[in-house]
Amino acid sequence: MSRARFEELLERMLGLNAASIGTSAIDRAVDERRRACALDDDGYWEFLQRSREEMQELIETVVVPETWFFRDPEAFAAMARIVNELWLRSDPSRLLRILSLPCSTGEEPYTMAMALLDAGVPAHRFRIDAIDVSLRALAKARLGVYGRNSFRSRDLSFRDRHFENAEGGYRLLDTVRAPVHFGHGNIMDPTFMTGAESYDVIFCRNLLIYFDPPTQNRAVAVLGRLLGKGGVLFVGHSETGLMPPNGFASAKIPMAFAFRRAEAQPAPLTRLPSPPLPRAAAGRPPAPVKKAAPVFAPKIVAAPEKPRQHSIDDLRRIADSGDVEAAARGCEAFMRDNGPSADIFLLLGLIRDAGGDAIAAANYYRKALYLDPANPEALGHLALLLRRQGDHAGARLLDERMRRQGGRRNG
Ligand SMILES: C[S@@+](CC[C@H](N)C(=O)[O-])C[C@H]1O[C@@H](n2cnc3c(N)ncnc32)[C@H](O)[C@@H]1O
CATH class of the missing domain: 1.25.40.10 (Tetratricopeptide repeat domain)
Known part of the structure; x- marks a missing residue:
């Protein structure tokens, strides 16, 4: 029995493009859940349509929670500089609003907090909202205890400053945890964060790579809606090419992969060097924006073509x-x-x-x-x-x- 319907369902629910992680990874996830439910393919398919809990279990099995502290560290350094040099000085009474989406197991939003605290920004001056579709990842993030795999950067001095020894690894100190607020959310949900206040900084790194071009455009539109005037959006290094066709211009901070709205008059980034961002100009032409599908909509499209050779x-x-x-x-x-x-x-x-x-x-x-x-x-x-x-x-x-x-x- 065809597995294409599961791929299509995951694409509608999560935005996940089967080609990005490979159809065999989706097959394995479906098999794992189907066996756990003691059902055959058809039985499991029927069950998935009825059970939100099982849909969430399948999502947990298929998502890629890969992350670590200070991943692409230049982005965090750039954020701390921008916050310190521009925004806090220009409006000392304002609370800075920062979003980490997706936050996975918490390493990214906690790194933001560490970078800001290390740069001398007091904890009461900023709030970090951290959102992910995986409840399992969020539970780990809230626990705040991390093992070796989360510490992959060369410079680990932050661990001495912000962690204490704990069973199974290192526990984050409350000073870093306090400004970070975790929440469950799916960027593909048509009601995702509607009515939310806008953000000064958004990190959306290593999510768009899992989407096909129309879905990427939809997701970038959501980020555009959430980003405040003059705000800065950080993406992953292989996601930079998506931004110019979607109305964003490089903030010209080397290796930080940072963007502002193209029409926004960029605030002068004093003391920041400004060579061009790598590969940012090599954008693809804008793809037509796909209408958001309802969350449990029936299947509507054929299975995506599988790539023959890796690009x-x-x-x-x-x-x-x-x-x-x-x-x-x-x-x-x-x-x-x-x-x-x-x-x-x-x-x-x-x-x-x-x-x-x-x-x-x-x-x-x-x-x-x-x-x-x-x-x-x-x-x-x-x-x-x-x-x-x-x-x-x-x-x-x-x-x-x-x-x-x-x-x-x-x-
Ligand atoms: C590779 S991690 C990226 C984490 C972090 N931003 C980083 O760059 O280190 C991808 C995360 O995206 C989450 N995710 C996948 N699809 C999502 C969606 N539609 N909405 C929100 N989060 C999603 C997964 O649960 C996973 O934790």
């Missing part, structure tokens, strides 16, 4: 989902078929960097720069890597080169 964007998604070895193998296969390119070397560099192999990562970044000397992502990541290794002079040279190349690329 570089597919491989980035696979790497982002945590399966870095599969992504690395995919990169090698891609190079065999298509030859080397700066983009594929860059991705291999990112994969090796994330795995802690600094030597291999640096080699790949250099290969990317050999083929594309102005590649801002390769320049930025290599500079970060050198800085982490204590080679500040080498990093400064790359920063300088990035500024020069950035100017040239901007014309």
Whole structure:
């Protein structure tokens, strides 16, 4: 019996595009839940239509909760700078409203709180709302106890400042927990956060990669509705290309993947360097906006086409989902078929960097720069890597080169 109907249901409910995580991952999730309910495919399908609880169980089984503290740290540093340098000074009485969507198991919103507290922003000056569709992830987030997997960044000094030892890992201190408020929500729900006050900062990272283009456009429209005037939206590095076609312009903060509404007159980001954001201009043309389907609507469309061969964007998604070895193998296969390119070397560099192999990562970044000397992502990541290794002079040279190349690329 066809599994396409389950894929379609998950796409309507969650926005999840089967091709983004692979149909076999959806198959496995359906099998797991079907067996837990002791039903065959048809019986389980019928049950799913009737039971919201089971729908939630299936969602829990299929979502990818991959996250860690200070993931893409430049975004948090940029947020803290913007908050400190611009907003708090210009309006000292205002409470800053920040949204983390999706927040998964809490590492992202708690990192926001740590970054702001470390930058000297008092806890009573900001509020962080953190939303996810997974109740399981939210329960873990509220518990605030984290194991090794949540601490993947090189610099772990934040752990000494903001955690205490606990059974099974490290417990966040109340100072970090207090400003963060968790809530359950689904960005695909037509009533999602209607009537909510707008936000000064929104982080929506590593969610849009799981959607197909029309769904991505719908989700970005929701983010646009929630973002206040002059607000800043941070997305994941492989999601930047979606923003310009949806009316957002780069905030020009290197490696932070930050955007403002294109029509909004950007406030001057004093003291922030401003080379172009990597890959932000390579947007696709706007896809037609799909009308929101009712939550338990009957099936209406055919199963999506499955990709035959991985593109570089597919491989980035696979790497982002945590399966870095599969992504690395995919990169090698891609190079065999298509030859080397700066983009594929860059991705291999990112994969090796994330795995802690600094030597291999640096080699790949250099290969990317050999083929594309102005590649801002390769320049930025290599500079970060050198800085982490204590080679500040080498990093400064790359920063300088990035500024020069950035100017040239901007014309
Ligand atoms: C890969 S995590 C990203 C977490 C964090 N933003 C980060 O970048 O580290 C993706 C999260 O998206 C959530 N999610 C998936 N579909 C969603 C939806 N339609 N609405 C809200 N959250 C969703 C999942 O439950 C999962 O926790």
